[in-house]
Amino acid sequence: MQRRYLGLTAAVAALATAISVSGCGSVGAAGGDVTLKLVAADYNLDGGDGTKKYWEGLSKKFEAKNPGIKVDVTIYSWDDVDRKVAEMVKANEAPDLAQIGAYADYAADGKLYSANDMLSIPTQANFLDSLSQDGRVDRIQYGLPFIGSTRQLFYNKTLFQKAGITDAPETWEQLAADAKKLKKADVPTPFALPLGPEEAQAETLNWMLAGGSGYVDEIGTYTINSADNIKAFRFLKEQLVEPGLTGPVAPGKLNRKAAFEAFAKGQVGMLNGHPSLMQQAQKNGVKYEMAPMPTPKGNARPSMGVADWMMGFKQNGHRKEMGKFLDFVYSDENVLAFADEFDLLPVTLTASEKMARDNKHQKLHKFLEALPNSESYPVSKTSWATVSGNIKQQIGKAVEPSNTPGGILGVLSREAAALDNAAQR
Incomplete structure (x- = not known):
């Protein structure tokens, strides 16, 4: 169903997962008891490497705080990322985490952890309420909004x-x-x-x-x-x-x-x-x-308002490690860093409030103002x-x-x- 965005959600606690990003797509660092595989979308409009650098910087900080966990990140263009994940799932090689455009069909097939399974309470409660609602199938949240925008x-x-x-x-x-x-x-x-x-x-x-x-x-x-x-x-x-x-x-x-x-x-x-x-x-x-x-x-x-989605697949059983990583991803510092890099809107209440108070984001304020009354795709429909x-x-x-x-x-x-x-x- 179409929903009006009434607030932002998902502030981030702390998290434990090491990430490393490699050149053409694969991001990885050696050593560690658990390796999380994340597939992410490329947000660069001009062929730059800002998406790659974001995940590299995030992984280094996370890795330093969380020895024993590493994350391999593969980045695909928006032309390919949804298809690539679908192919992985069909081949029984699902990533641990995917940051793509739709989640509901995977949730309906029982392939995803719920937000409650993975996230700390502060992180889960900090998502914009309407986005949290849009992330639900049968009243359970499986889709985690990653970044937002209006038009x-x-x-x-x-x-x-x-x-x-x-x-x-x-x-x-x-x-x-x-x-x-x-x-x-x-x-x-x-x-x-x-x-x-x-x-x-x-x-x-x-x-x-x-x-x-x-x-x-x-x-x-x-x-x-x-x-x-x-x-x-x-x-x-x-x-x-x-x-x-x-x-x-x-x-x-x-x-x-x-x-x-x-x-x-x-x-x-x-x-x-x-x-x-x-x-x-x-x-x-x-x-x-x-x-x-x-x-x-x-x-x-x-206005049209959209969010891109993060989801956690059950296949590899890394629920706790994924939760630590996601709590880290959704911290204000990291949410705002990504929003700043690509001039997009944060999906957490605390980060959006900080952006609204910051004059350096004045151009983005028009988009933030449109967000409360914006409407989205029917993403909760499988x-x-x-x-x-x-x-x-x-x-x-x-x-x-x-x-x-x-x-x-x-x-x-x-x-x-x-x-x-x-x-x-």
């Missing part, structure tokens, strides 16, 4: 000035009009619409929420082809894609990473972005500003991982010339309902 409309101030635009659009009509002005000013991509397979489920939810709907209704039933959702995709197709306002790459083939890179090069007028885009744009000297997502009539709607995969592969077709939004959304909705029914049997 804002980013726009290039220089390109806006060039096109004679003075303010951010508040309605869909204004957004389309501004995109036309940007095209007339020879901006290569007036509005970037990444509906490619990397993260199409996120861009899709942005527009669904702005239109007044979402993936599921209040009782958790999939509503992918609701009237509001169809209306949103008709707007995208008829007012942005068909007039040539979404750039040279078809939305269904445009990935988020490529869209962000183009914005950071000054080639995009507007797009929906998460906090990490700020750092990427600043490095290239792009002058930008942010505003809430436009809606049909300009009225306020919830069908979501497969439904999300289907959306990634098919949603771009909804704005193609030969298809209708209602037709594609209808197919996706029927597939989602069938998967959900099968999961509940």
Whole structure:
């Protein structure tokens, strides 16, 4: 079900687990009675090694405090990490810990330790309550939120000035009009619409929420082809894609990473972005500003808020060691270090309060302010991982010339309902 983020959770106690990160992916140090294997996602948008350095630094500190435990960390891109973990689990070679995009299907199969099995009480109690709720299957928490973000409309101030635009659009009509002005000013991509397979489920939810709907209704039933959702995709197709306002790459083939890179090069007028885009744009000297997502009539709607998930697999039986490590990972110091590195939002109450009080995070405050009223994916549904995969592969077709939004959304909705029914049997 969609949930509103009402607070942040999971402050960290102390922990005992040694970690070491190696070059291409594997992070490991010799010696130790227990080796924990962690698969983690790469958060670098520009090919850098910040994710690797984070885990290296964390492991050294943890290793010094906890002799007898080591952690091998393998880092994969977001294009690959969920698939890699699924392959490991299928081959009966599950990692001890995985930091990926979805947990519920593994929980439903009985493969995960619960949060209660692993975490100290202070750590477990410090998670944002709504995120803690989103991490539950059958009222038991298995998914541990790792990092959070919300979305804002980013726009290039220089390109806006060039096109004679003075303010951010508040309605869909204004957004389309501004995109036309940007095209007339020879901006290569007036509005970037990444509906490619990397993260199409996120861009899709942005527009669904702005239109007044979402993936599921209040009782958790999939509503992918609701009237509001169809209306949103008709707007995208008829007012942005068909007039040539979404750039040279078809939305269904445009990935988020490529869209962000183009914005950071000054080639995009507007797009929906998460906090990490700020750092990427600043490095290239792009002058930008942010505003809430436009809606049909300009009225306020919830922003999309998401968390990535940490989970502990039972297969190797390292429950106590995993708990020590996770308590360490979720300390304020380490949570804020990761959030600082990638301009993302902490998922613990204490760390988020510290960020809100710190003026050096002033740009992030807009995203923090949006978090309490944001809405997320239906991650607690065991069908979501497969439904999300289907959306990634098919949603771009909804704005193609030969298809209708209602037709594609209808197919996706029927597939989602069938998967959900099968999961509940």
